[in-house]
Amino acid sequence: MRRVLRIYRRSLGAHLRAVLEYEADFWILVVAGLLFQVLNLVFLSAVFAHVPALNGWSYPEAVLLAGTFGFINGLGPLFFEGTWRLARRINHGELDYPLVRPVNVPVQVISGGIGMHGFGDVVGGGAMIGWGLANAGIEWTPVKIVGGLVMLVSSATILLSLIVIGNAVSFWVGGPHPVFAMTLIRTADMAKYPITIYGVAVRAAFTVLVPYAFISFFPATWVLDKEHSWIGLLTPLMAAYCVWLARTVFRAGLRRYDSAGH
């Protein structure tokens, strides 16, 4: 395990150095990531200038929710960007290279790139979390601080697992673009608002079928002591399940890989 982590760190570090060579590109990506968080904030502030609450969520609470989602979303490009290149590698038969190296294949795939727009998302989302927490009138207890942190880690684990699962589906779908993963992760965007605004079918699907609601909604309801907040406590369990599922799907896909002929 230590060896795997070390290789992950070194591979990611190599990509980071490569990206930093192009300074203009780096800044454009960071600003682009930040702009999207600003967009979320503009939307919420424009809307809340006209209404006091969105389905029982006040402005600071909604900012906290959207910020959490943005923050966790930014971790994908920063730490799992290589996963998005899996479809292309399968399509071009380039997965042969990781397969013949004496290192765990998923680690080589996951650390195969770094997206600096994640940096903008993390900074923008983080600022929104900070502002939301300070203004939502939360009564802090030690349990809440520890629980909140555990949930943040669990939520991140869930989203990163979904990225792996979505991209591993490329083993079956084919084509050079990870369209399934793009759709899977884009749909997650719906979870940046309180999921109570959606119909029963969507709520059920987001809780049980694809656990988008555990990425930001249930953890936030727990921290804010809202209705059904106990479901937030299931987040770590859901995270463990997602990790297991991602591992299983990736392995099954890898067994199916048949290169592309050169």
Place this chain on the structure above:
Amino acid sequence: MKPYLGLLRMSARRVLAYRMSSVILWIGGATFLAGSLAVWHALLADGDIGGYDWDRMKAYLLVGWATGALGSAYGDWWMANRILDGHVATDLTKPLDYQWARFSEHMGGLATEFIAIAVAATAVMALTDGLPLPGPGQALLFVLSFLMVAPLKFAIAYITTMVCFWTQNFMGVSWAKDAIVTLFSGALIPLALLPAWLAGPASVLPFASITATPAAIFLEQATGWEALRLLAVQAAWVVALWWGARLIWRRALRALTVHGG
């Protein structure tokens, strides 16, 4: 004319060759539309916001989504990658006008989009008890303004991809463009609801012609001379950006570096 039609046909075929990808992308687009409908349904539950009730907002969101979807799937990444790969060098050797050639390809890429937009419009009408529809004259103006969105979005995308002559990566540029267009076109939220410091620039930038103009005509907020004025502004932007792109192109060519061959 003939080679350009050939390019148009080829790019339409390319879209149709990756049917599965298109379908999955459209499902993604549909969930986005459903999401924004749900958000606004909840927001409007307690009454109007800035003159928009649920019926009008539904129509606004549908027009906004459709204008956003037009030409978004292919075009710009295709153009950007040719510049980044250096393939643009072979394009330059062809006896075609580069901008017209890319425009033809862009229009060919719209092949599936009108179908998808029709499907989405039908679904919204069926699932949310209809839409307020404009009268026949107004509908004609709306169609004109909607069709003008295609060349307008092409010009903006074309100018954006030319940034690739100076940078090595298109993703950040494309996202920054998307963010700016989403905000200032009115696709994020109707421009009337924006705070004044954002509504001001939005009214003088070309992006309002992408979403705000077709939506205002569809919702009959702009009728008669006002509608014609908005159409004229749209047309003026198409022409201005088209010729502006030519100027930038001339400069960009000087920055072109292609390694190896």
